[in-house]
Amino acid sequence: MKQRKEKETQLQEPLPSPPYHVLHKLPPGDSPYVRAKNVQLVDKDPEAAILLFWKAINAGDRIDSALKDMAVVMKQQDRAEEAIEAIKSFRDRCSKQAQESLDNVLIDLYKKCGRIDEQIQLLKQKLRMIYQGEAFNGKPTKTARSHGKKFQVTIKQESSRILGNLGWAYMQQENYLAAEAVYRKAQIIDPDANKACNLCQCLIKQARYLEARSILEEVIQDKLPGSNDPKSRNRVKELLQEFESRQPISLASTSKGLNLEDTFLEGLDQLMSQWTPYRSRRLPIFEEISSFRDQLAC
Known part of the structure; x- marks a missing residue:
């Protein structure tokens, strides 16, 4: 009985405060x-x-x-x-x-300052590193941190994230054709509701309303990850309102072609066709792609 009381007393003692x-x-x-x-x-x-x-x-x-x-x-x-x-x-x-992490900070800073051309070049550089197997130190995943929590990021997720940022940058330049092409590549790799809404926006800017509505329906019907996120729902409402207004678009917004990005986007097509299982230290998505490196206009 005495030992039991001693144990109960020990259990009731407050835990020591963690170090400062x-x-x-x-x-x-x-x-x-x-x-x-x-x-x-x-x-x-x-x-x-x-x-x-x-x-x-x-x-x-x-x-x-x-x-x-x-x-x-x-x-x-x-x-x-x-x-x-x-x-x-x-x-x-x-x-x-530390270089990859510093590049991520730089991309965010370029975006903050409106230095879109530099942002685009750095994003394309990061994609080239993935293609060449130099990202993630040759590993298929990396540990990331957000709001104090650690989580694993796959090379697929990272590739899609970078392409999504690249699409956003093209949209700021009103190069909607290039933005559309990049968002479509990103959705093939790792689809989500946010990029679907951005792709929908690209199509609206080109007055391709039926295509845009079909993309938006995937979010409305909860077919994509993140469809139920409050931000996605609010974005859907905004896009539906834009459909209703159907404002005419200027020729300046639609006349821009892919220009020097044609080769880069063709390179993405061919790189994605090389999707093979992970067999070595080369990254899984872009294995055996050395013959396509020169096609990237980065």
Whole structure:
């Protein structure tokens, strides 16, 4: 009986509080980078954090993380142009493993600044790396992080995501033919409701209403992943309203052809035809594609 009471007392004792750095999701230690993260996440002083990230970079303290984190904070402070220049100036000090992550930050910064041509070139560069088996360090998946949670991303998902971003960039240039072609490729690889809505938008801009409506019906009938997402539902409502208005489109919007992108898109067709099972360190989607590399106008 005495032992039982002792066990019950032990069970009722409060658990010890987690260490400070764990509680605030900070790296351990007291280096320049750790102090920068503390000011960013705990003190919530972004301008002071940027200065401390600079000190961490100059001190050579976790440069990979310091440069990426500083660029993200700069973007939040509407200093995206400065962030772009910082990445270009210091990325040569970063490890090879950090380059892909820095490219992702750069793409987001280019989008923020409206530098669409540079965004397109970098997206095509990332696609070329996938084609050549250089992405994900030659592995079929990678670990990604979003909102503090880790998850696995396949090369199929990454390829479709990049193509989706490329389609969005073409839409900003009003090159709806190129955007349509890229979105269709993305949907073949890894379809979802968001890209379907964007493809529908491309077709509406070209006054191809019947085709656009058939694409939208797939979302309405919940045939695609993400169809029930609130954002997708709101987007469907907006597109249905656009169908009703059916505003005439200008010749400038439809007269743009694929131009220099023809070769690139033809390369995508041939690359996708080479879809084979994973047999080596080459990435599964684009295995045995070396003969098509020169066809990519990247």
